[in-house]
Amino acid sequence: MTGWLGAWLLLCAAGVLVTLGAALWRVWRGPARADRMMAAQLVGTGGVAVLMLLAPAQGWAALDVALVLAILAALAAVGFVKASTPDGAGDPEEADAPHDPPLDPPLDLATDSARSDRDVA
Amino acid sequence: MTALLPVAVLLSSLIPAIATFFLDQQSYRLRNTLSLGGSVLKLALIVAMLLAVAGGAAYEARLSLVPGLYILLRLDAVALLFLSLSAVLWLLTNVYAIAYFGTKPELSRFFGFFSLCVAATTGLAMSGTLISFLIFFELLTLSTWPLVAHKQDRPSLAAARRYLFYALPASAALLIAVIWLESATGPVVFEDGADFGDLSENSQRAIFALFILGVGVKAALVPLHGWLPAAMAAPAPVSALLHAVAVVKAGAFGVIRVIYDVFGPERVAALGVGVPLAVVASVTILWGSIRALQQDEIKKRLAFSTVSQVSYIVLAAALASPAALVGGLAHLVHQGLMKITLFFCAGIYDERAGVKRIDGLDGMGRRMPWTSVAFSVGALGMIGLPPLAGFVSKLYLGLGGLEAGAPWVLAVLAGSTLLNAAYFMPLLYRLWIAPGADAAGDERAPGLVVPAAVTALASLAVGVLAASALSPLGWADLIVERGYLR
Amino acid sequence: MSALVFLLALPLVAALAALVAPRGAPALTLISAAAGVGAALRLAQTVAQGGVQEIALAGWAPPLGITVAADGLAVAFLLMTALVMLAVALAARAELAPERAGARVAFGFWPIALLLWGSLNAVFLSRDLFNLYVGIELLTLAAVALVALSGKAGALVAAMRYMIFALAGSLLYLLGVVLVYGAHGTLDVGLLADRTVADPDALALALMTAGLAAKTALFPFHVWLPPAHAGAPAPASAMLSGLVPKASFVILIRLWFEAMPDQAGSGALLLLGLMGAAAVIWGSLRALSQPRLKLIVAYSTVAQLGYMFLIFPLAGGDGAAQPWAAGAWTGGMFQALSHGLAKAAMFLCAGLWIIAAGGDRLADLRGLARPMPMTAMAFGLAAVTLMGLPPSGGFTAKYLMMTAAFASGQWGWALVLAGGGLLAAAYLYRPMAEVFARDCPITPQPIPRAWQLVPLALAVAAIMLGLISAPPFDLLQVGRPEAAEEGL
């Protein structure tokens, strides 16, 4: 590997970091919880990418960290989905959506205010 | 052996105390045996020691705590005097108390603390160092409190609270005084007195004031006396204990120790703190008498009388003249004997005739002659009728006043005597002369009457036989000659 | 195996066993506590004769490894802790039996209590600042669990508040540890004593001290303590109040007197002393106005802990070389030890009274001295210690500290000590007066004598600490830093 590539990989990692910054902005903005959660997911994917980019320049052990991040990537999202069901132990797929798209609000799902995360007026 | 005996004296009341706590309420006999056995044993031990000391033996026991802090039990003549007094009176009070309470509840607690109280007094008497004195002094405070509260009715509890309210700050003052002093001088051993080193005079005065504050509450010096009359809510044996055996005596004894064994009379004089103390004592003497005059309850009147009488001892100590001190030391015993007689009798009137107030005494002399005679002996002694005990004390005190160049003491004594007469004579009048009411009353309680008779006799004897070397006066004389005012 | 290692491992092994076999836990705890007392006595003997016992754990000397050392201070606290644990084990057998306390508490109390004991032993013995951090974290978590044990909303609030303070304290301490490592490359107390002083040392010490003060509930960080200690079941309260604050206090001693005595400026020492004095006064005043016995006793802990901090101005910094320092320092330790015993006794008394009378409002306690004289006696004796009256351990503590206060010319602290004793008498008088009242409006649940003996034994031990104070005094001198000539 030549020197310029090392620098490029670092730059590239910095670039990915910039996109992660944008993702953080989405976490801030929301508005839906799903938006925030998915943006955090992006931070995870981006993190894996950054670690990959660091690997050639700095040591392949970074891949190990990337691997751990990858295998646990879905963990938080699963937790989120669980927690957002009415009893905190369910699965959104258990609640059936109506048949015809576009879908109207599914009937037996929680109401607006219960999920509101704009907590303070 | 020399270390063992003082410890044995201490344990002779400490062990019954602790054992009694664990006794069942119902085991009267065992409890009484323990209590009486302890007091008899103690008296025997003390007599043995007296004889040995007279033969020149010295007793000393030491328990080391942390460095600089040890308990030293040592027998000097003053200690023996106080010790003997309290041992004799304890025995009598024990007999009296057993008869007084009969089979009332909560007696394990009472006799436990009672013995503990005596143990503390014993330790206090034998304390050879300031810190030992402090420790037993505090122990005395603690063990007295449950006794004052014994009846657990509202006045008793209030009295007990009041007692602590006075006693604990006094303890704190004493503690500060002791530690302040010892941090500058090292441990103070009574026999040697303290070496004040470079402690400034004002510090010394402050320490002296703190000491007097500390022991003055127990000695019921005005204005620290408020707890004592209130404590009359307690049963008669407790009153006897407070006024004669232990507490106020401990205070007076403490004043003597502070003046003669810690500071030394010369230093007290040099610091100029003796006269103010004497003045306070005089005020107490008069004020106590005046207040006694105003009381309608027998025990209240007796209590204020104690306030007044104990200050004789304080006054004697403060004057720092040999004769006064002889009188003071003798009064320590005299007052104890007389006052305990009076309280025993007051208790009998209450217990056997239901009489608490002075106006209930009308005609009682005929119905309860033994008691009334004893009471009269005590009262007359208090007034200072020659040749009774009180007269001897006052005589020496007056001489001491002259000796110390404080003739005003005579005026105080005269005033006090008049007042004494003023508050005791009406009682005697009612007992013997006033037409009797129909109040019931009998003396079929030898456990109560005999102790009263004995103490009355004793107080008679110490006055009449004052010239004897074995009398308290002779003893006091010996103490002063031998040890104090070197 | 040395008694030292035995004391480190015993509670932890017992805790694990108690977790696997909950049915045997009470007996196991009892046996372990008894064995712990024995081992502590043995260790005390060894230390008294042979001096400080030091072991490099895992066979690696610092800075690589961790050292544990039994000096007099450690052994004294180990022994006190084992005694309290023994009493707690006895008391809890009765009070936290499943049919009385429920399956949850009956299961959880034992391993948690044992872990708490294990963490205390670890803290008392450890010479490594980070190891001490792990130790007090273990302590904190176990203590929080004990506070929350009853499961009532109030207890949970108290546990939460405690946890916030404790965690904040841990983090501050940890930050200080990090700085120490950064400046010196070692965390060993012994090596730090010989370090070359660095600029951030003062900051590190300040951070660690602030953190530990929060954990020790030093005024003004004390607000968490009373509800936390008052809300737990009595055996738990006994440990929380009697033992837990001592751990962080011991670390403070290690820091200020052993690792970094050079950083102890007079201003800082004065500040610590003032906070201690404020704790004495404020804690006592608050105790005076509490409606419930356990709250009174808990506020009393705030006050009593305050005394211990007076040793910083009395024996710290330059003063450590003075002749009075030995007395002051040892006095502080006596205070900690006798408070541990007495306070545990008081909480155990309170527990028995609560069982007997169904509550601990002062009015509930009315007249309980008659049916339960031994408990009343135990409370009274414990009160004597807390008031600092002779011949108790509390008196010895006060005597030593006051002597140092006068000897060093800082008589203000003596006034605090004396005043604190009076205030203690005042606030302890209230429950005592109720207990000793004549009438007992209720028919109390009968309490077996054997149960009552437990707090009595603890209270007597607190008294004996004063009566037989020479051996503990000598023991405490073993390995004491700056061994000045013995007191006055």
Place this chain on the structure above:
Amino acid sequence: MWLDLASFALTALGLFFFVAGTAGLLRFPDTFSRLHALTKADNLGLGCVALGVALQAGHWTDVLKLVLIWALALLAAGTVAQLVARAALAEPRARKGEGERP
């Protein structure tokens, strides 16, 4: 050298996809559309990066490790997208198609 150039190109492409995905995340008007952006572009970007880095790997297992990581990321992404989308159905704010500040 060619390997390096290929690495450069692939990683650059990967970065491009990340940027694109992020643009979608920022610009797309509703929650579900934004979910599209994330699942697709970012994982593709990750794949490109993995490939580009793999060309530099010194050990064959590192190459496979990169593939494994990518595969795991895909598994996670596929699962998470479905789960979150489904959960979002229950969330009115997402269903309303609420976009940027109204």
Place this chain on the structure above:
Amino acid sequence: MTGADPFLPAAHAPDVYALGGAVLVGLGVWGLLALRHLLRRVVAFNVIGSGIFLFFGAIAARGGGEPDPVPQALIITGIVVALSASALAVTLVAALAQRRGGAVLPGEGRQPPEAETDAK
């Protein structure tokens, strides 16, 4: 280069991360004092903790060469300890909320009431 090789941090990294750690600790302290919702306080604890760890990590990486392993080990221990504490703390918060209906300590401000519709 093999994967087992520990790699060396850049020369500037300790400074950068130490300052970052300092900022995080400050932020966390602010949060701990300013925030009232208990769960957010737990978050603040964690921010302080990781700030301290970063600072420590920077200390380990000072002086060039391989980072000092001792702080790394201590940090791992610290992270696990912090996780334990956090787990207990959040469970406590949840238990408290269940029993009292709020996640704020009494006397420290009030949570705004939930909307009416929440009353299921």
Place this chain on the structure above:
Amino acid sequence: MNRRLIKAVLHRTALCAVIWLVLTRADPGGLLPGAAVVVVAVWLSLRLLPARHPLALWRLVLHLPRFLAGSITGGLDVARRALSRDMGLRPGWITLRADLPPGGRVALGAEVSLMPGTLAAGSRSDGQLLVHVLDTEAGFDRMLDREAQALARIAELEPTANAGERR
């Protein structure tokens, strides 16, 4: 032991072994523990995903390029839309009938989510896959059907296989 099970065991063992080797950099010292953990992992995977449905591994391999291509176009599609001024979004929902075993439906959902313009949101109780599309008029439904069939082939699905639902 039927053939299907043996096949599954072999497949999974191979996969796990490769993963282990990759993770350990084929360190010989890791072979022994590796063998043990692979056995446990395979056992676990058989417990969790019993080999009820045969998997045609070669078809899966053949499917891979298609999937990759779809994934790349998916990425490009998003990139195009995200970076163009007019994003051309007509978002909406469609449902997709898929005669797949539940595991297959999940896999289809995951795959669909990586394909251009479609995002699955799980299935309904009637077995229909719920799919969000970026453009309701772009004919995604036909593409999805093709994918579903491809997956069905991989699963070697007989028409009646739907009856074999797991518990």
Place this chain on the structure above:
Amino acid sequence: MTGAAALMLDLLLVVLVAFAGWAALAGRGVFRAVVFFIAYGLLVALGWVRLGAVNVALAEAAIGAGLTGVLLLATVGRLERAGAARDVPLMRGAAAWVPALAGLAVTGALVWAWFALPLPESPGPQLAEALPRSGVENPVTAVLLNFRSWDTLLEAIVLLAALLGVWMLGRDGDWTAPLGLRQHVREGGVMAGFGRVLPPLGLLVGVWLLWAGADAPGGAFQGGTVLAAVIVVALMAGVAAPPGVDALPLRVALVLGPGVFLGAGLVLAALGAGFLTLPEAQAKAVIVAVETALTLSIAVTLAGLVLGPPTAPNGAAARTPDGARP
């Protein structure tokens, strides 16, 4: 040029970390705070890699980015069901300055300290000299399981204490119930599918981390955390039912690690080597045995911490607060 790029990267990362940390604290809404904290954990893990502390990065990735997230999100859910998820407004007015000033002061002090810290003699040489005798090549593992094993033992016990504490927060009536909420999923759904695919992979990775720890980054805590995450996912996906507190296997699994650790230490002490002192010849074997047991216990304990106390299946009780609202 590489240096400049690296500096840029590091600065950017630190800014992002700080932003995420700030947002997790300052942003309104509990949920938002939690999500920011998850992102924060991910970014911090990157920071550890940049600092050359891969061992720490692994731990942070597994804990900070993985388990903590689930834990906090689950807590948000619980709070919502208890009606306690509403955020509390920050204080306003003059008092609001106190926390800000305190924070600034701390930061300032630390910045000062950073530049004032001397560079002490590092224990590096001593460590390098001791490392060959430690039984492992990864110096971090050597510190954790040999040089400072007492720390590590206590730490394993800290986890246990936390779990006991968590259990004590359950309700009395729920004591015999299984740990945590009773999970239910759509059979054959996405979540169930994921929960069935992940565990074998997670097992491989977890065990690999444990195995690798001896010579390369990794170790018992990292491996145990990954395994814990796997257990949590499997339970959440309804693949297996959580046990109750009284399940003996559970309790044995919990104490196995600390038990083996302590036992090894005591046996060594009994053999005369000294408490926890590993003889050079047996060091590796003992470390591997201890680490293996620890990994299992850590996995189970961490999973237990995330699951929470025993909770009775009937969710209704959990949903309504039983106490009076303040």
